[in-house]
């Protein structure tokens with residue numbers, strides 16, 4: 001089935017009647033996924049948005065409950081705030097689709113269900129578009145993704161001359177496809193595959209980091225230049241750490257959660273002043289070990305999808321692919337040494 | 342530029358080998374074309390990786406704070422780096438004798454994507470290092486911008502509502518990563534007000550009012566010390582026009598307390614930390 005380019009606006013307008021449709025676009029000086037407005041200028045053929053779509057499911061700041069003391073009765077109240085709405089994420093890429101697998105694992109498995117996340121997740125429908133262009137920092141193929149195809153998406157689109165091929169991949173997708181039909185026609189356009197230009201060998205990185213988790217050579221050299229800002233974690237589609245805090249006004253308050261970053265020293269600060277990760281090195285190590293080792297251990301997948309955002313935005317160009325290369329080298333050297341000993 | 346790279350490597354290596362310095366801070370090539378990244382050399386062999394070209398966009402002086410316990414630290418300094426060093430000396434972060442400075446007159450740095458001169462370098466009035474132990478290469482003629490406060494004037498000429506819109510839109514997209522603070526040579530407080538969680542100056546929620554509060558307090562807090570290096574704005578992942586604010590504050594400081602430029606010396610009388618009978622008294 002083909003969706004012609006010129007039908008896109010009508011389709012999205014139709015879809016927007018019943019749900020909020022998030023599309024990649026330029027908003028307020030940056031690019032992110034934001035609600036579609038008819039004849040919006042979208043960024044569909046561009047590389048990744050600056051901000052990932054994770055805030056659709058896991059907002060940077062999310063109210064969890066209101067509490068307080070009622071004026072007349074003097075009774076205490078606690079009202080949970082569980083926000084949820086039917087949402088469509090349109091134009092998401094393979095890497096960001098894969099990031100939802102990671103978030104799902106963290107928020108919905110191992111015997112704990114995060115209801116704030118789940119309420120949003122259950123009502124999200126995803127329409128992926130295969131990439132037609134890659135950025136120099138894209139390395140999703142090295143992390144096991146296919147930039148042309150996102151198997152998790154409810155509907156997959158691929159762009160070719162004049163339009164998109166439309167394929168439903170899940171039940172949800174099949175249902176939504178009905179809405180597509182009036183705007184589509186039979187047939188297929190020819191599409192061309194793209195490939196990442198940045199490639200690293202991440203096949204053994206988990207094992208290599210097992211060997212190197214205490215390697216000063218690796219962690220010192222990788223962390224000297226880090227500023228311990230929160231840029232890399234906040235632009236990352238898979239980083240899911242949060243803090244919980246509250247805002248009080250007189251006899252009422254709201255408890256909220258907000259993104260936190262393991263790169264901040266305050267993240268591990270404990271009551272009494274002790275900090276178990278006192279040095280830059282400890283924090284840099286935690287970030288990369290979590291991404292490339294611990295998460296794999298616990299959930300059987302990497303917590304990096306190769307979107308390249310952290311590489312793009314780190315103010316000192318600290319590059320996760322350089323770390324992977326360096327770890328491979330050092331692990332190899334250690335193994336050779338062990339074999340000779 | 343390649344001859345500067347060669348001299349830089351030679352001098353850094355010699356200084357490490359003869360024990361003058363314990364570490365050297367410069368730049369090395371990144372993974373991508375036209376990309377460099379800060380390099381901290383801890384032994385002489387590392388100095389072979391040093392480079393200098395027009396893509397050395399990072400101002401690196403702040404690393405001295407992390408390294409100073411190792412001994413004397415060598416730093417490659419252009420105008421901005423040298424002023425950052427002066428600033429940190431004046432703010433008691435280390436002493437002049439704790440650093441050994443290889444000065445490099447700056448050809449101005451380019452944006453790696455567009456190939457055009459970075460905003461911060463267009464605004465720069467001091468391409469030659471203002472303090473150094475050795476100067477590599479010939480000093481060059483300065484190309485100070487005609488209007489030192491041009492970035493501020495782009496905004497300050499607008500009416501109140503327009504100005505408010507610009508800043509609200511900007512702080513609306515701030516993600517509070519604090520990269521602007523973390524690169525800034527003036528942001529050296531032992532505990533930043535942001536991190537004083539128990540006092541609670543700043544809420545952790547990301548919203549316009551908290552973001553604006555963060556940005557403004559930081560700007561005010563360094564307003565008499567800002568060296569106008571523009572590194573905060575370059576580092577910001579969300580492209581906030583931070584220099585419009587900083588330049589405006591520097592302009593106000595100059596108007597209210599007399600002409601000065603922070604970071605030119607180590608004994609400047611910072612307006613907010615010194616008292617003069619001639620200071621403007623607006624509350625008569």
Ligand code: SF4
Nearest residue numbers: 226227229231232314
């Ligand atoms: S790796 Fe880069 S983006 Fe991440 S904390 Fe360090 S300096 Fe900031």
Ligand code: SF4
Nearest residue numbers: 236304305307308310
């Ligand atoms: S670690 Fe970097 S490349 Fe990997 S998913 Fe996060 S932002 Fe993308």
Ligand code: SF4
Nearest residue numbers: 515516518519521577
């Ligand atoms: S660097 Fe930019 S996004 Fe980050 S806290 Fe500063 S102003 Fe906000």
Ligand code: SF4
Nearest residue numbers: 525567568570571573
């Ligand atoms: S321009 Fe920005 S980074 Fe530089 S001194 Fe001023 S506030 Fe700090």
